[in-house]
Amino acid sequence: MIFFDIDTQLDFLYPGGALYVPGAEKLARRIGALNHWAAANGHLVASSVDAHSENDPEFRVWPPHCVVGTVGQGKPAITLLDGRVVMPHESTSVALNGAKQVLVEKVSTVFFHGASFQALLRAVPADKYVVYGVVTEICVKDAAFGLLKTGKPVELVTDAAEGLNAAAVVAMYAEFTAAGGRLVTTAAVVGQG
Numbered sequence: 001m002i003f004f005d006i007d008t009q010l011d012f013l014y015p016g017g018a019l020y021v022p023g024a025e026k027l028a029r030r031i032g033a034l035n036h037w038a039a040a041n042g043h044l045v046a047s048s049v050d051a052h053s054e055n056d057p058e059f060r061v062w063p064p065h066c067v068v069g070t071v072g073q074g075k076p077a078i079t080l081l082d083g084r085v086v087m088p089h090e091s092t093s094v095a096l097n098g099a100k101q102v103l104v105e106k107v108s109t110v111f112f113h114g115a116s117f118q119a120l121l122r123a124v125p126a127d128k129y130v131v132y133g134v135v136t137e138i139c140v141k142d143a144a145f146g147l148l149k150t151g152k153p154v155e156l157v158t159d160a161a162e163g164l165n166a167a168a169v170v171a172m173y174a175e176f177t178a179a180g181g182r183l184v185t186t187a188a189v190v191g192q193g
Contacts, residue, residue, distance in 0.1 A: 002126040003038040004147070005031060005047040006133030006140045008079050011065040011072030013134070018072050019065040021134045021162050030160040030186045032078030034132060037190040039081050039100040044124055047075065048117075048133075048143070051089060051105035058108065075103075091116045094123050109139050121150065128153045130189060136163030137172045148179055155184045 008031050011017035013024045035045045050066035051073065052058060066073040084101035087094050092115050094102060104116050129147045131154060133140050140161050147154045156176060163169035173183060 001038075001043045001128045001130060002124060003034060003043055003045045004129060004131045004133075004143055005035055005045055005079060006131065006143050007048055007050060007135070008075060008133045009049055009066050009072065010074050010076065011050075011070075013076060017065070019063055021164060024134050024162040027132075027134070027160055027162055028076045028078050030157075031132060032076070033190060034130070034157065034160055034186060035079055035081055035101065038130075044096070044099075044126075045081060045101040046104055046120055047079070047084075047101060048104050048106050048139070049073070049075065050107070052107060056107060062109075087116050087120065089116060092119050094120055096123070110142055117146075126152060128155070130155045130157060130184075132157035132160035134162050136161045137165060137168035138163075141172050141176075144176055144181060145179065148176075148181055153182065154180075155182045155189070157186055157189060158183050159185050 011019050012021050013028060014020060038045050051068050052066050054067055081101040083099050084103060085099040087102050087104045089105040089107050102120065104120060129152060131140060131144045144154055144156050177183060
């Protein structure tokens, strides 16, 4: 099983962030619980992180956010695991060396845009994927639907995800379950033992 912690960075999670998702600050504790439970039970945590340059083309669509080296690009400490590695955007291989968490850098809202995610899936066989983070109807959606294409079961942790548009989130959940995905809660995941 691989746990996908999508874009849970300071610029998205907290009111002072450059691209704050209202209500997302309540997620940090649950995301930390999921990440730590995964590691304690031998599952890899793949944390996508936006890693933008100062003049990133994405800033024509979205306000500047998660610029490399800024405070806002960081993740809350509670979501970080000891023994983590960074996988740069467009990496075609990953050396885990026993790491429990891989910070997979990305420069697009499209989860599978870069070669790094495909390389990670090739390097780490998994029988199931668990997805959570922000923004539910954008980056989390792209990750969840991309993972469904692998043919493996995909669970989306609804109380550890936050969106910008409630109607779009409801529509995304309906589309996700119709495509074979499963909606779960943090308690259901960490209660698996």
